[in-house]
Amino acid sequence: MERRLYLVTVLAVIIGIALSCALYGLFYRLETTNIKREFERDVESKAAALTQAVELNIEAIYSLKAAYDNHGLLDYPDFSQLAAQTLSRHAHIQALEWIPKVEAEGLPALEKQFGARWPGFHVTERVASGEMVPVSERSLYYPVIYVEPLQGNERALGFDVGSNGRRLDALNRARDSGKLQFSERIELVQTTDDHAGLLMLLPVYHIVSPQSVADRRQTLRGFVMGVFRLTAILQSTMQPQDASLMAFRLLDVNADPHNQLLYQQGSLTTEEQLAQKDFNVTRPVLTLGGREWFIEATPSASYVADKRTRLPLVVFIVGTVLFGLVIFYGFILMRRNREMVSTLAKKNQALDDINKKLERMTKMDVLVGIANRRYFDETLHREFSRSRREDRPLALMLIDIDHFKAFNDTYGHQAGDRCLKLVAEELGRVLKRPADMLARVGGEEFGIILPNTNNGEVVAKQCRSVVERLAIAHQGSLTSDVVTVSVGVVSLESLDAQTRDSVFNLADSALYQAKSAGRNQVRAIRVGRPQSASVSSLC
Numbered sequence: 151m152e153r154r155l156y157l158v159t160v161l162a163v164i165i166g167i168a169l170s171c172a173l174y175g176l177f178y179r180l181e182t183t184n185i186k187r188e189f190e191r192d193v194e195s196k197a198a199a200l201t202q203a204v205e206l207n208i209e210a211i212y213s214l215k216a217a218y219d220n221h222g223l224l225d226y227p228d229f230s231q232l233a234a235q236t237l238s239r240h241a242h243i244q245a246l247e248w249i250p251k252v253e254a255e256g257l258p259a260l261e262k263q264f265g266a267r268w269p270g271f272h273v274t275e276r277v278a279s280g281e282m283v284p285v286s287e288r289s290l291y292y293p294v295i296y297v298e299p300l301q302g303n304e305r306a307l308g309f310d311v312g313s314n315g316r317r318l319d320a321l322n323r324a325r326d327s328g329k330l331q332f333s334e335r336i337e338l339v340q341t342t343d344d345h346a347g348l349l350m351l352l353p354v355y356h357i358v359s360p361q362s363v364a365d366r367r368q369t370l371r372g373f374v375m376g377v378f379r380l381t382a383i384l385q386s387t388m389q390p391q392d393a394s395l396m397a398f399r400l401l402d403v404n405a406d407p408h409n410q411l412l413y414q415q416g417s418l419t420t421e422e423q424l425a426q427k428d429f430n431v432t433r434p435v436l437t438l439g440g441r442e443w444f445i446e447a448t449p450s451a452s453y454v455a456d457k458r459t460r461l462p463l464v465v466f467i468v469g470t471v472l473f474g475l476v477i478f479y480g481f482i483l484m485r486r487n488r489e490m491v492s493t494l495a496k497k498n499q500a501l502d503d504i505n506k507k508l509e510r511m512t513k514m515d516v517l518v519g520i521a522n523r524r525y526f527d528e529t530l531h532r533e534f535s536r537s538r539r540e541d542r543p544l545a546l547m548l549i550d551i552d553h554f555k556a557f558n559d560t561y562g563h564q565a566g567d568r569c570l571k572l573v574a575e576e577l578g579r580v581l582k583r584p585a586d587m588l589a590r591v592g593g594e595e596f597g598i599i600l601p602n603t604n605n606g607e608v609v610a611k612q613c614r615s616v617v618e619r620l621a622i623a624h625q626g627s628l629t630s631d632v633v634t635v636s637v638g639v640v641s642l643e644s645l646d647a648q649t650r651d652s653v654f655n656l657a658d659s660a661l662y663q664a665k666s667a668g669r670n671q672v673r674a675i676r677v678g679r680p681q682s683a684s685v686s687s688l689c
């Protein structure tokens with residue numbers, strides 16, 4: 151019981167801790183979801199800022215394009231003035247340029263014309279070493295002939311934009327679509343260091359809004375081009391604390407797979423990336439100018455750590471304490487209950503003992519300490535039924551103390567009581583089998599039931615003689631000078647055709663015969679199987 155109580159308690163403690171852990175996990179996951187949502191909002195606002203910054207810069211080349219559409223070709227001073235005005239509103243543009251379409255045969259004249267303005271002017275291309283060299287021969291050229299501001303962009307002047315695959319791709323798309331086009335990420339010719347840039351191109355035609363691609367190709371005059379420094383634009387949208395809060399990459403998914411990365415801020419170790427992978431966010435930034443840009447962001451460990459609260463831990467501790475209290479209270483209740491059950495069991499045992507004692511008392515003769523008449527009758531009834539059911543023999547004996555009235559008269563009533571006890575004790579010693587039963591059935595009369603016995607007269611004779619051998623003086627007796635008993639016994643081979651009363655009457659009748667024969671006698675009746683009843687006197 152004790153062990154079971156402790157087992158139940160230990161089990162409850164384990165379940166309690168498991169539930170607290172589950173609650174901790176639940177609240178931790180809820181918090182993780184909230185942090186992820188917050189991070190998504192941060193990334194979305196960054197993407198929106200980026201989109202806005204790019205769209206603002208687009209306005210610059212549209213104003214230049216409008217001038218070309220309205221006034222036809224601009225000369226250098228007009229271009230320079232208009233571009234300077236525009237650049238004053240757009241700090242992140244590296245340069246605004248005019249790129250005419252030049253047929254091969256027009257190239258020498260162009261070089262001559264602009265060589266007069268800028269001594270040493272040549273149409274150039276960039277070789278792998280980064281050096282600018284005169285262009286190789288081809289049918290079409292797209293040289294930069296106006297660049298504003300010139301200072302810092304000198305290397306771009308004369309550069310054949312069509313000499314480079316990525317740039318040419320953007321030129322062709324702009325020419326054929328008639329719309330704004332962005333280039334992939336390119337390395338700007340203006341600088342020798344590796345500064346990433348981006349070209350925005352708007353085509354200018356000889357006619358207004360040519361409808362077909364063929365018309366556009368045929369009527370192309372040139373391009374208005376804006377050169378942007380990616381880093382400058384992107385950094386303009388950053389907050390100083392951004393670098394410590396997240397790592398992100400801006401990707402151009404339409405670009406060559408090796409050239410998709412436009413910008414990268416911060417970087418995480420492999421362990422950090424793994425730890426933070428649940429928080430990774432990918433969002434579109436803009437779809438414009440033939441490009442699709444996406445932002446991929448991962449929060450730093452400190453971003454996540456700053457947003458974590460102690461709530462899951464508090465829930466775990468409170469849960470554990472509450473479960474602990476409940477379990478403790480349950481343990482106390484169970485122990486109290488166990489004590490009550492044990493006390494109750496003891497009380498029941500005591501009651502049982504009392505009941506048994508009372509039952510024994512109702513079956514006992516208080517004076518002589520053997521079974522009383524009531525119990526004798528019950529037993530006789532039971533043994534009679536059993537013997538008959540099992541077809542076994544049964545013997546019944548009645549014993550009467552001779553001249554007991556005279557004993558009382560001579561020695562007094564108390565001496566009579568002592569005599570009764572002594573006789574009862576002695577008779578009890580004669581019985582050897584557990585099933586044999588001695589009872590006081592009357593004042594000075596005893597009865598003995600002998601189950602499974604067909605020669606009760608043997609026991610009867612012993613009874614008579616043990617009482618005589620007690621040698622209790624009995625001066626009032628007309629039979630002997632000591633206390634004697636008369637014994638009647640009936641031994642039945644079979645109980646067929648008998649009743650309990652008939653058996654008792656046979657024993658009583660034998661006793662009467664013993665008395666009639668002068669007392670201190672045994673008279674026995676033997677009843678065989680039906681039709682063979684016989685009576686025999688033994689002494």
Ligand SMILES: Nc1nc2c(ncn2[C@@H]2O[C@H](COP(=O)(O)OP(=O)(O)OP(=O)(O)O)[C@@H](O)[C@H]2O)c(=O)[nH]1
Pocket residue numbers: 517550551552553554555556558562563564565566567570592593594665669
């Ligand atoms: N001391 C004492 N005497 C009892 C008790 N019960 C019955 N007696 C006495 O037993 C006597 C029985 O008397 P009787 O029925 O005349 O029988 P008897 O004197 O033994 O005569 P027989 O049986 O014919 O030999 C009565 O005097 C009862 O008072 C008892 O519990 N204690």
